[in-house]
Amino acid sequence: MAIRGVLFDVDGTLFDYAASEEAGLLAHLAAEPLDGFRSPADALARWREVTAEEYGRFLAGELSFHEQQQVRVRRFLGRPGLSGRDALAWYGRYAMRRDLLGVAFDDAAPVLRRLAPHYRLGVVSNAGAEAQRHKLSCVGLLSYLGGAFVCCDVHGAAKPAASIFHAGCAELDVPPHQVAYVGDDYAVDALGARDAGLRAYWVRRDPGAPDSPPADGIRVLRTLHDLPAALRT
Ligand SMILES: [Mg+2]
Incomplete structure (x- = not known):
């Protein structure tokens, strides 16, 4: 699917x-x-x-x-x-x-810009909603992420709880099996999203990180630039 x-x-x-x-x-x-x-x-x-x-x-x-x-x-x-x-x-x-003084990663804006015409995009975060909106607005990314904005302070549970991933899917109006989740924390983001029924992408930016194979169902991204092609496979 x-x-x-x-x-x-x-x-x-x-x-x-x-x-x-x-x-x-x-x-x-x-x-x-x-x-x-x-x-x-x-x-x-x-x-x-x-x-x-x-x-x-x-x-x-x-x-x-x-x-x-x-x-x-x-x-x-x-x-x-x-x-x-x-x-x-x-x-x-x-x-x-x-x-x-905040900065986005160099790959964030170009990749969101490429994905925006083709996918519904949003955020599921374990930080405060107000702080995250402000931060993303300061670095020019907020406008791409209007499809869903779910943060644990408002939702009432934090990742890796399945409910917060499902709340994000509900706001996107897309069922979990047709939603990808992209995050840098293996246990909280990658395993949490996989266990909630989403397609999980684990972002490993550290070039020194060993190439240890992750658990079943977890896909690794070394850069967000690889995400558009990965989503099509
Ligand atoms: Mg993170």
């Missing part, structure tokens, strides 16, 4: 989150310096460590979206008593710099 719809993960797939996070945090610390870190690299490593832990608690349903932002800031600054309002304000100033 031919593929008629394509859903995308955002961070690490279309949007270069790692580069944007690094540029944004370093710009934020240049504007609002902190004591206590040996180097900018040390600060970035600490930010990523608390982000991984607290965002994981959000995805597990232990913290709300705004709570995880507050807790990350309190831990990073070493100020457990910081008010929620002040923590969110600090986060907002950081996020503004991160989004201003």
